[in-house]
Amino acid sequence: MSSSIPIRPAEHFENLERQAHAARLGMWVFLATEVLLFGAAFALFATYQVQFPHAFKLGVEHNTKVLGSLNTGVLLLSSTLVATGVHALRAGHRKVASWLVTATIGLGLVFLVIKGIEYGKHFDEGIYPGGAGHWFAEHHDRGLAEFWTLYFGMTALHAIHVTIGACVLGALLSSILRGRLGQENAHRLEVGAIYWHLVDVIWIFLWPLFYLA
Amino acid sequence: MSSFALPKTVVRTGLALFELWAASFGLSYVHLGSASLLVALAIAAVKAALVVMFFMELLHESLSMKLTLAAAGGLLAILIGLMIADAATREPPPLVPPGYPAPDVAKIPSR
Numbered sequence: 001m002s003s004s005i006p007i008r009p010a011e012h013f014e015n016l017e018r019q020a021h022a023a024r025l026g027m028w029v030f031l032a033t034e035v036l037l038f039g040a041a042f043a044l045f046a047t048y049q050v051q052f053p054h055a056f057k058l059g060v061e062h063n064t065k066v067l068g069s070l071n072t073g074v075l076l077l078s079s080t081l082v083a084t085g086v087h088a089l090r091a092g093h094r095k096v097a098s099w100l101v102t103a104t105i106g107l108g109l110v111f112l113v114i115k116g117i118e119y120g121k122h123f124d125e126g127i128y129p130g131g132a133g134h135w136f137a138e139h140h141d142r143g144l145a146e147f148w149t150l151y152f153g154m155t156a157l158h159a160i161h162v163t164i165g166a167c168v169l170g171a172l173l174s175s176i177l178r179g180r181l182g183q184e185n186a187h188r189l190e191v192g193a194i195y196w197h198l199v200d201v202i203w204i205f206l207w208p209l210f211y212l213a
Numbered sequence: 214m215s216s217f218a219l220p221k222t223v224v225r226t227g228l229a230l231f232e233l234w235a236a237s238f239g240l241s242y243v244h245l246g247s248a249s250l251l252v253a254l255a256i257a258a259v260k261a262a263l264v265v266m267f268f269m270e271l272l273h274e275s276l277s278m279k280l281t282l283a284a285a286g287g288l289l290a291i292l293i294g295l296m297i298a299d300a301a302t303r304e305p306p307p308l309v310p311p312g313y314p315a316p317d318v319a320k321i322p323s324r
Contacts, residue, residue, distance in 0.1 A: 021275070028278045032285035039289040043296045049250075050300040069238050076234055076260075080227035083268040087220040096217045190270075197269045201261045208253035212241040 007184045020187030027191045031198050034161075038202050041154050045209060048150065052143025059147035060213060064118045068211035071114045072203060078107035079200040082169070082193045092183040094176055101173045101189070104196065108166040115159050122148075129153065151210050158202055165196045226267040233260050 013019040049056045085100030126133035129152040131145025172192045175181035181188055237256045245252055266272045271279060309315060 024274070025277055025281070028274075028281045032281050035282075035285040035289060039285075039292055042289075043293045046293055046297050047300040050297055065241070069234075072234055073231070076227070076230045079264060079268055080223060080230070083223045083226075084220060087223060088217050091217060093217040194269050197264050200268075201264050204257050204260045204264070205254070208237065208250070208257050212237060213250035213253040 007180070007182065016185060016187075020185075020190075023187055023191050024194070027194050031194065034198060034202075038154075038157070041150070041157065042205065042209075045150050045154070048143060048146045049209075052141070052146065055141040055143030056147050058139070058141055059144055059151070060211065063151070063211050064121055065211045067114055067118050067121075068207060071111050072207045074107050074111045074114065075200045075203050078104045078111075079197050081107070082196050086186065086190050086193050089176070089181070089186040089189050090183060094182055097189065098173060098176045101169055101176065105166050105169050105173065108162050108169070108196075111162055112159060115155065119152075122152075154206060155210070158199070158206060161199045161202070165192075165199045168192045168195060222267055226263050229263055230260055233263075 007016070009016045009019045013022070081100045082104040085097045085104065088094075088100060089097035122128075123133075126135035126137075127148055129149045131149065136145060169192055172181060172189050175188070233256050237253055240252060240256075241249070243249075265282070271282065
């Protein structure tokens with residue numbers, strides 16, 4: 001690992017502490033907008049769930065429960081690792097932090113692969129968004145098309161966020177390895193990790209809605 | 214350089230998350246009827262709170278950050294709450310718009 005490059009605050013900040021505060025506030029404001037984006041989708045889910053409780057129950061029973069649950073574990077572990085990574089970087093352990101961030105990105109990729117396997121299984125069964133596919137010719141309950149369309153839409157939107165999160169963590173990892181990110185400006189990793197945690201939080205709610213209840 | 218000591222808060226939060234994960238998975242095989250969705254969502258809410266408070270460290274953040282998230286959460290609760298209230302209490306649409314004569318039942322084609 002290369003030696004650390006002296007880190008200064010951006011010129012419009014008096015010191016690094018204020019820059020860190022501004023960065024965190026900016027991320028929280030962004031996350032609030034993300035909550036509203038996913039919130040609209042959750043509201044739509046709630047409406048259809050109330051309208052077609054039987055079809056939504058059938059949809060959940062037919063879903064890939066074990067794979068979805070495994071993916072929940074993958075994301076929970078990844079969140080735990082990146083939170084540990086932030087602590088490591090703050091304490092000046094750049095090498096430990098870089099390994100933990102690498103593992104987090106790896107788990108993000110595992111999540112996407114498992115998600116892809118799930119989609120493949122649904123497509124094989126003839127379940128596509130919009131109620132297309134031969135599965136819907138055999139299952140007529142009103143509301144099934146809505147369930148599976150919401151499932152594909154919301155999990156795909158979430159998978160896009162996992163991909164973005166992995167890219168952000170990849171950029172931060174590169175900064176750590178090049179010595180541009182260390183103990184003094186650990187807030188940059190904090191901000192990236194906060195985004196990753198939000199992606200985890202969204203999945204924490206998607207999991208019971210689409211796989212469990 | 215001293216060796217890295219695992220942060221206790223993170224480890225405890227991680228363990229609690231996995232316990233709740235296992236509990237939620239196990240309970241999904243227990244027939245709780247209509248309560249199953251509420252129970253699963255309640256566990257999810259506890260997990261989300263743990264992540265937000267201890268991993269995202271909102272617990273130690275300034276008031277400005279807490280207010281930002283509280284505003285988003287409050288608006289979201291209003292949105293979802295009103296939508297569920299509407300969907301759950303909506304009357305089925307009337308066969309005849311108000312002011313029109315009642316239809317001749319014999320002429321309505323059966324499905």
